[in-house]
Amino acid sequence: MSTKAVLITGANGEIGHGLVSRLTEKNPEINIVAIDVHPLSKTLQDQCHEVIVGDIMDSSLLDRLAAFYDFETIYHLAAILSTKAEREPVLGHRINVDGTLGLLELAARQARATGENVKFLFPSSIAAYGLPNVAVKMKAGKVKENEWLDARTMYGINKKYCEDLGRYYNWYYRQLDPQQTTAHVDFRGIRFPGLISAVTLPTGGTSDYGPEMMHYAAQGKVYDCFVPESATLPFMVMPDAINALLKLEATPAKNLTQVVYNIGAFSVSAKDFYDVIKKAFPSAHVNFKPDVLRQKIVDSWPADVDDSLARKEWGWSHEFDFKRAFDEYLIPAVKNRYGK
Numbered sequence: 001m002s003t004k005a006v007l008i009t010g011a012n013g014e015i016g017h018g019l020v021s022r023l024t025e026k027n028p029e030i031n032i033v034a035i036d037v038h039p040l041s042k043t044l045q046d047q048c049h050e051v052i053v054g055d056i057m058d059s060s061l062l063d064r065l066a067a068f069y070d071f072e073t074i075y076h077l078a079a080i081l082s083t084k085a086e087r088e089p090v091l092g093h094r095i096n097v098d099g100t101l102g103l104l105e106l107a108a109r110q111a112r113a114t115g116e117n118v119k120f121l122f123p124s125s126i127a128a129y130g131l132p133n134v135a136v137k138m139k140a141g142k143v144k145e146n147e148w149l150d151a152r153t154m155y156g157i158n159k160k161y162c163e164d165l166g167r168y169y170n171w172y173y174r175q176l177d178p179q180q181t182t183a184h185v186d187f188r189g190i191r192f193p194g195l196i197s198a199v200t201l202p203t204g205g206t207s208d209y210g211p212e213m214m215h216y217a218a219q220g221k222v223y224d225c226f227v228p229e230s231a232t233l234p235f236m237v238m239p240d241a242i243n244a245l246l247k248l249e250a251t252p253a254k255n256l257t258q259v260v261y262n263i264g265a266f267s268v269s270a271k272d273f274y275d276v277i278k279k280a281f282p283s284a285h286v287n288f289k290p291d292v293l294r295q296k297i298v299d300s301w302p303a304d305v306d307d308s309l310a311r312k313e314w315g316w317s318h319e320f321d322f323k324r325a326f327d328e329y330l331i332p333a334v335k336n337r338y339g340k
């Protein structure tokens with residue numbers, strides 16, 4: 001008989017670290033199957049039922065998993081992030097799109113075999129948006145899910161297309177088959193803002209200047225910030241991001257009218273980051289040296305998002321505003337990490 005389990009791809013990443021721990025805290029009996037191309041830390045490994053160091057593009061690996069497990073929920077976190085995907089667009093497309101398609105197919109096969117819906121949690125991104133310039137961006141303010149969807153990066157295009165794939169698998173999969181299956185892929189996506197973790201280092205996102213500034217300051221290193229002081233994006237701390245994934249996962253499907261939702265916490269400029277970091281680490285030094293090309297990408301992402309649908313349909317609310325995020329989570333944890 002197959003073992004009921006939860007699959008997490010990209011489990012060794014920033015979100016994966018927090019998610020594995022929170023899932024096991026919530027339910028110590030949970031069977032987590034984790035896949036990542038990099039080995040997980042010993043602490044994370046101990047919290048998982050099985051850890052696979054492998055590639056989501058390996059279809060025989062996915063076949064083996066399907067044979068041994070009944071996945072009730074899949075958290076598909078593995079991806080090539082925005083900066084790397086822009087430098088290697090074909091690789092970005094392959095892992096972000098083809099990789100997601102493979103996981104969606106695995107979920108659809110499992111739903112067919114077990115007769116139970118398989119929840120598929122997908123972290124999309126504000127990179128799915130594309131605004132033409134800073135003036136329009138600042139005027140647009142809080143952007144709704146269906147506005148400004150002209151993504152300009154390979155990563156953003158990949159995310160947007162995967163949302164569409166999710167919509168297809170959720171509502172229209174094999175719609176011409178004479179015999180419709182009773183169970184399907186229950187796709188649920190969140191367009192995350194820039195995420196800030198005190199525990200892990202960022203790994204190549206275009207919104208990483210905020211967290212990088214903080215980690216450099218805590219180590220007494222000078223940081224060359226690749227956007228100007230005025231660059232503004234929505235951000236959120238990792239505990240809120242994990243809460244959102246768990247809350248959306250737990251919401252009854254009948255409450256959800258969409259397959260993807262904005263969520264927000266605070267919208268701040270690069271200078272706002274510097275001011276608050278400087279208070280905590282008075283010797284912090286940041287040179288604002290905009291990289292015009294990376295800045296253009298930041299300029300095309302919204303300054304803020306309208307998350308009223310998520311608040312209404314699945315009770316989303318953030319716990320950490322900008323002040324609380326730094327005072328109660330980031331600064332204490334980062335000081336502890338670097339022994340300050």
Ligand SMILES: NC(=O)c1ccc[n+]([C@@H]2O[C@H](COP(=O)([O-])OP(=O)(O)OC[C@H]3O[C@@H](n4cnc5c(N)ncnc54)[C@H](O)[C@@H]3O)[C@@H](O)[C@H]2O)c1
Nearest residue numbers: 010012013014015036037055056077078079123125192195
């Ligand atoms: N961190 C953010 O600010 C942010 C914002 C919006 C959306 N997201 C999305 O959330 C997800 C997780 O992000 P993260 O910040 O934890 O990223 P991350 O880079 O820290 O983690 C991604 C993980 O996926 C793994 N991976 C990459 N390719 C793989 C492959 N082919 N097979 C198996 N594993 C592979 C990597 O080794 C890494 O551990 C991604 O889909 C990302 O696009 C992140």
